Amino acid sequence: MKRSISPIFWLMFGAGGMLAALFGPALVIITGLAVPTGLGFSPTSMDYAHAIGFARHPLGKLVLLVVISLFAWHGAERIYLTLKDMHLGPKHLLAWLSYGSAGAVTFMTATALLAIGL
């Protein structure tokens, strides 16, 4: 029997969905609203010195890679299935575009984190 690769995508979708459900609202509030406006948080808490310190720490790298890539894979799965149901193109093309984008996001984030170094 030909094995399907889709359980792997489902696993990433589920992990990203759970991560987003548990911490997504807080993450968006912190990085996108509270820190930039200084509401309840100091605007300097994400400045270059603090950010580079966070990204140089192995745990910081792990957090960034896990959050960014799992969110991307979660979104890719939903976007792929919706585009497929809307019949917007051949199935394989849509799959390559959506999963490919999530793969590219994972690769580029990992590369950037490696380039930042320890």
Add this chain to the structure above:
Amino acid sequence: MRRPYLRPIDRHWWAKPPYLAYTLREATGIAIAAYALVLMAGVICLALGRSAYDAWLGFIASPLSLALHVIFLVAMVFHVWTWFAIMPKTMPRLIVGGRYVEPQLITRAGIAVAALASLGLLLVARWVLP
């Protein structure tokens, strides 16, 4: 020649009830992926150096970005709700003390845990961040 009957389907079925609810739920995936892109841009700018990262910080504080993040936040909260509303259907039936646990109870418990997790992260960040 085989000519199967294909029931005609409205091209815009996904924009009409009852399918609209599902479309909106799936659309939260776009917001979550877009948020990942914003963060990825930040990490790449960080790797490129101080001036690139400061430019990203400038974008993050712009009205466009703030409006985007308000949309992301609404989508995230909607995602929390739909995620746990579906959960009783995607997990094996839970039996406690010989009785099936009510689906609504699983949904409510999930939303409560999510609210606590997000609140906890906010408090920890408030405490840890300078």
